[in-house]
Amino acid sequence: MNIHEYQAKELFEKFGVAIPRGISARTMAEFEPALSALAADGPIIVKSQIHAGGRGKGTFTDGFKGGVKFAKTKAEALEFANRMFNNTLVTAQTGPAGRKVHAIYFTEACDIKKEYYLAILLDRASSRPVIVASTEGGVEIEKVAHETPEKIFKVIVDPAIGLMGYHARELAFKLGLKGDEFKNCVKLIIALYKMYWKTDASMVEVNPLITTPTGKVLALDAKVSFDDNALFRRPEILALRDLNEEDPKEIEASKYNLSYIALDGNIACLVNGAGLAMSTMDIIKYYGGSPANFLDVGGGASKDQVQAAFKIILTDPNVKGILVNIFGGIMDCNTVATGVVAAARDLGLKIPLVVRLEGNNVAAGKKTLSESGLTIHSADTMADAAQKIVKLVA
Amino acid sequence: MSIIVTSETRVLVQGITGEFGGRHTKLSLDYGTKIVAGVTPGKGGQFFEHGTHKVPIFNTAKEAIAITGATVSAVFVPPPFAADAILEGVDAGLDLIVAITEGIPVRHMVQVKRAMLGRKTRLIGPNCPGIVTPGTGKDSVGGCRIGIAPGYIHKKGHVGVVSRSGTLTYEAVYQLTSNGIGQSTCVGIGGDPVNGTSHLDVIKMFNDDPETWGIIVIGEIGGNAEVEAARWIKANCKKPVAGFIAGATAPAGRRMGHAGAIVGGADDTAAAKIAAFKECGIEVAVTPSDMADALIRAAKAKGVKLA
Numbered sequence: 001m002n003i004h005e006y007q008a009k010e011l012f013e014k015f016g017v018a019i020p021r022g023i024s025a026r027t028m029a030e031f032e033p034a035l036s037a038l039a040a041d042g043p044i045i046v047k048s049q050i051h052a053g054g055r056g057k058g059t060f061t062d063g064f065k066g067g068v069k070f071a072k073t074k075a076e077a078l079e080f081a082n083r084m085f086n087n088t089l090v091t092a093q094t095g096p097a098g099r100k101v102h103a104i105y106f107t108e109a110c111d112i113k114k115e116y117y118l119a120i121l122l123d124r125a126s127s128r129p130v131i132v133a134s135t136e137g138g139v140e141i142e143k144v145a146h147e148t149p150e151k152i153f154k155v156i157v158d159p160a161i162g163l164m165g166y167h168a169r170e171l172a173f174k175l176g177l178k179g180d181e182f183k184n185c186v187k188l189i190i191a192l193y194k195m196y197w198k199t200d201a202s203m204v205e206v207n208p209l210i211t212t213p214t215g216k217v218l219a220l221d222a223k224v225s226f227d228d229n230a231l232f233r234r235p236e237i238l239a240l241r242d243l244n245e246e247d248p249k250e251i252e253a254s255k256y257n258l259s260y261i262a263l264d265g266n267i268a269c270l271v272n273g274a275g276l277a278m279s280t281m282d283i284i285k286y287y288g289g290s291p292a293n294f295l296d297v298g299g300g301a302s303k304d305q306v307q308a309a310f311k312i313i314l315t316d317p318n319v320k321g322i323l324v325n326i327f328g329g330i331m332d333c334n335t336v337a338t339g340v341v342a343a344a345r346d347l348g349l350k351i352p353l354v355v356r357l358e359g360n361n362v363a364a365g366k367k368t369l370s371e372s373g374l375t376i377h378s379a380d381t382m383a384d385a386a387q388k389i390v391k392l393v394a
Numbered sequence: 395m396s397i398i399v400t401s402e403t404r405v406l407v408q409g410i411t412g413e414f415g416g417r418h419t420k421l422s423l424d425y426g427t428k429i430v431a432g433v434t435p436g437k438g439g440q441f442f443e444h445g446t447h448k449v450p451i452f453n454t455a456k457e458a459i460a461i462t463g464a465t466v467s468a469v470f471v472p473p474p475f476a477a478d479a480i481l482e483g484v485d486a487g488l489d490l491i492v493a494i495t496e497g498i499p500v501r502h503m504v505q506v507k508r509a510m511l512g513r514k515t516r517l518i519g520p521n522c523p524g525i526v527t528p529g530t531g532k533d534s535v536g537g538c539r540i541g542i543a544p545g546y547i548h549k550k551g552h553v554g555v556v557s558r559s560g561t562l563t564y565e566a567v568y569q570l571t572s573n574g575i576g577q578s579t580c581v582g583i584g585g586d587p588v589n590g591t592s593h594l595d596v597i598k599m600f601n602d603d604p605e606t607w608g609i610i611v612i613g614e615i616g617g618n619a620e621v622e623a624a625r626w627i628k629a630n631c632k633k634p635v636a637g638f639i640a641g642a643t644a645p646a647g648r649r650m651g652h653a654g655a656i657v658g659g660a661d662d663t664a665a666a667k668i669a670a671f672k673e674c675g676i677e678v679a680v681t682p683s684d685m686a687d688a689l690i691r692a693a694k695a696k697g698v699k700l701a
Contacts, residue, residue, distance in 0.1 A: 049578060068462060093647075110595050122500060122504070122587060122588070124588070124617045124618075124619075126589050127503070127504055127507045127588045128504060128508070129504070140560060154572070158508065159504045159505055159508045160505075160508050160509070187666075197501070200499060200500075200501055202500065223583050227499055227500045227501065228649070229473065229497045229498060229499045229500060230499035230500065232473075232474065233474070233499070236475075261645075261648055261650065263643075263645065271561075272560060272561055273560050273561025273562065274559060274650060275557070275558065275559020275560065275561055275562035275563075275585070275612070275614055275640050276561035276562050276565060276651040276682070277650070278558065278559075278615075278640040278641040278643075279562060279638070279640040279641075279681075279682040281643040281644070282640060282641070282642045282643050282664075282681070282682070283681045283682060283683070284643075285642065285643045285679065287679050291643055294644070294650055299542065299560070327561045327564050327565055327568070329542075329544035329547070329560070329561065329564045330418075330421070330542060330544055332544060334402075335693070358568065359544060359547070359564070359568075360544060381683045382565070382681065382683045383681055383683035383684075384683075386681075392535060
């Protein structure tokens with residue numbers, strides 16, 4: 001689960017991670033009170049709050065440029081906020097549809113001495129948390145890792161002991177910090193790790209982390225995501241979920257325990273198992289088609305789930321055909337077939353439907369499909385199924 | 395032979411009285427697997443009954459092992475309590491724990507893995523279909539089935555299969571069996587970012603097993619475990635190997651069902667992994683329908699029999 005920058009900053013504050021002063025506003029009426037709570041004079045940064053990167057270089061659909069703006073005065077900040085709010089921001093990460101801005105974050109602008117990078121995430125190779133720091137901040141860290149790997153420093157933390165002072169000191173020394181900057185950086189790393197661990201975060205990224213001419217070390221930006229598996233024990237984190245940032249189809253799917261992700265293509269798929277669902281998308285592409293979604297109905301799909309899945313798939317106006325691919329290991333193929341027939345009938349399905357069933361009770365399942373009186377194209381293998389649906393929607 | 399488990403392996407089930415654990419215990423008993431004990435705290439003294447089978451239930455894993463001689467456990471315990479169940483099995487001295495549970499917090503697994511350091515127990519999973527060593531009977535009955543895989547699609551033979559995904563494993567096994575090619579052992583290592591046994595761990599065992607003549611490796615986007623395995627294969631494995639990577643069309647940054655299936659950087663994409671496979675001499679299945687055929691091609695090129 002992802003959260004907004006302003007929510008991440010609120011968590012930072014709670015755990016003692018130093019940030020520039022900032023206040024969020026979720027309605028236009030909150031703009032002026034928010035601005036008056038900030039320092040009386042001095043410039044302000046106005047930041048659109050959406051769950052996507054590249055905001056600064058983004059453009060709004062009405063032509064207004066920049067999702068993050070530097071305002072010299074409060075009056076200018078208010079003007080920028082009014083332009084951004086309820087406007088749709090398109091960035092390199094949002095896709096052409098962009099995202100509507102439902103919240104604005106105002107922060108006091110601060111003098112930057114130098115920009116750094118700091119992140120905490122899971123190191124999959126060691127199955128332990130890793131803290132990553134770099135002297136190259138404010139740029140894409142993947143690029144730094146590729147071009148100048150010697151400028152990236154890592155410390156792996158033993159989960160049985162947790163973060164020790166020497167871990168944080170080692171990183172601060174490697175970043176070349178001294179005096180107050182050094183002390184403040186160590187403090188910030190320790191606080192950030194505490195937040196990462198206590199909130200079940202998957203990743204905490206501060207890019208850039210900055211030093212100021214007065215020796216402060218501040219998290220200028222914040223990107224935080226959480227482990228979905230741990231949300232059951234973090235109600236305070238789950239409360240930060242913003243449904244505006246999620247595809248309505250994905251929200252609906254999660255109610256039925258379906259794992260659904262919308263994509264750009266026109267062939268919808270309904271599959272059991274994540275690996276099979278991913279490779280069903282791949283094989284559609286391989287035969288020249290384009291998948292409209294990822295949809296895993298899970299290992300024990302019921303008739304209700306299959307029907308719900310069909311409804312969700314069909315709310316996507318781009319969908320021109322459906323491919324059902326079920327390997328019924330334990331799941332009864334006939335249960336799936338019955339669900340498919342019921343859904344196709346209830347929804348008055350008009351677009352081509354190809355069904356590939358294999359496994360447990362497959363003969364009965366195929367019989368249910370063929371005797372339904374509906375136009376359902378049956379396929380024996382994944383390759384056969386993918387070729388058929390690609391041809392039917394062409 | 396086979397790897398990790400044989401038809402003689404004595405298995406206990408943690409969470410045997412739950413709906414999920416119970417259903418699959420019945421299927422394993424039907425398959426001929428020696429399920430000798432169940433563990434459900436508070437239900438010790440009761441029995442799990444299925445047909446003529448009467449499996450004793452114990453309050454603790456320690457007790458179950460002492461009385462029944464179980465060496466392996468299948469964990470079907472719900473996510474919040476699964477780490478506790480795994481560590482109970484580790485402390486009780488089991489050789490192997492197969493964790494089927496999906497949705498365990500990553501933090502729990504980080505701690506479990508740390509706690510297992512220096513212990514003799516092997517963990518497979520979590521979030522995995524488990525392990526099958528097919529038997530010699532009809533529909534491969536008489537083998538060892540730990541987990542949730544459909545036993546009947548298997549056939550006893552000489553191909554090892556290792557995969558992060560359940561249904562893709564079944565797909566590969568089904569293709570092999572349909573081609574008259576049997577399997578030595580099939581291992582689902584699970585789709586979570588932190589798991590007990592890696593592709594490479596399993597491949598090393600297949601390589602050492604004289605009864606495994608060929609290997610299918612199934613991977614997906616996220617992490618670099620497949621690349622690590624491929625490099626080892628290039629340097630050490632003479633057996634024919636076929637590979638498939640799922641997720642070529644997955645958008646970056648989105649979690650595709652499996653908690654571990656997310657593209658982070660450039661090295662964990664399907665394209666990067668497929669390139670590594672090819673570079674390391676692994677015959678790549680171009681589509682999931684091509685997995686068995688890819689292994690047949692690899693075997694032919696090396697002049698190796700698969701059945």
